[in-house]
Amino acid sequence: MRYVEELVAKFPFLDQYCPLRSQKRVCRPCPEGWEQRNSTCYYFSTEEKSWQDSRSDCLKQGADLVIIESEEEQDFISKHTRGNYAYWIGLSDSETEGTWLWVDGTPLQEDKAFWKRGQPDDYKGAEDCAFTVPGQNKWADGHCDVHVKSVCKTDALLL
Numbered sequence: 001m002r003y004v005e006e007l008v009a010k011f012p013f014l015d016q017y018c019p020l021r022s023q024k025r026v027c028r029p030c031p032e033g034w035e036q037r038n039s040t041c042y043y044f045s046t047e048e049k050s051w052q053d054s055r056s057d058c059l060k061q062g063a064d065l066v067i068i069e070s071e072e073e074q075d076f077i078s079k080h081t082r083g084n085y086a087y088w089i090g091l092s093d094s095e096t097e098g099t100w101l102w103v104d105g106t107p108l109q110e111d112k113a114f115w116k117r118g119q120p121d122d123y124k125g126a127e128d129c130a131f132t133v134p135g136q137n138k139w140a141d142g143h144c145d146v147h148v149k150s151v152c153k154t155d156a157l158l159l
Contacts, residue, residue, distance in 0.1 A: 054150035065090030
């Protein structure tokens with residue numbers, strides 16, 4: 001039954017998972033251009049946008065900004081975001097200052113937080129969105145309107 005529910009949820013995105021090639025659909029667990037890890041697909045954007053615009057782009061693709069659930073997942077994200085770029089993740093304290101919530105509404109667990117030393121600092125009282133720190137396996141808070149890249153996450157289509 002779960003398999004059918006997953007298929008129904010992915011149906012609007014069928015062409016991303018099962019593109020039509022030579023009159024046949026060829027299905028993959030993740031859309032083209034996405035990275036698979038276990039039963040999850042990740043998209044590492046190439047465009048820089050605000051946190052909200054990045055989230056909207058993820059949602060349009062049947063995903064959301066990444067919720068990081070383990071040290072292993074953090075390491076995977078860090079490995080794919082190395083370089084001189086920051087990437088938005090699905091974490092914000094825009095509703096209540098100091099209460100960090102993931103995009104699905106769950107609170108950040110301190111034992112699964114990867115803040116850079118001194119972060120989050122809410123610099124000038126205006127930093128409510130979390131991003132990966134370039135070249136480090138850590139996060140920082142920043143102004144949500146700053147344009148950086150982002151990481152989207154969705155379930156893989158398990159065939």
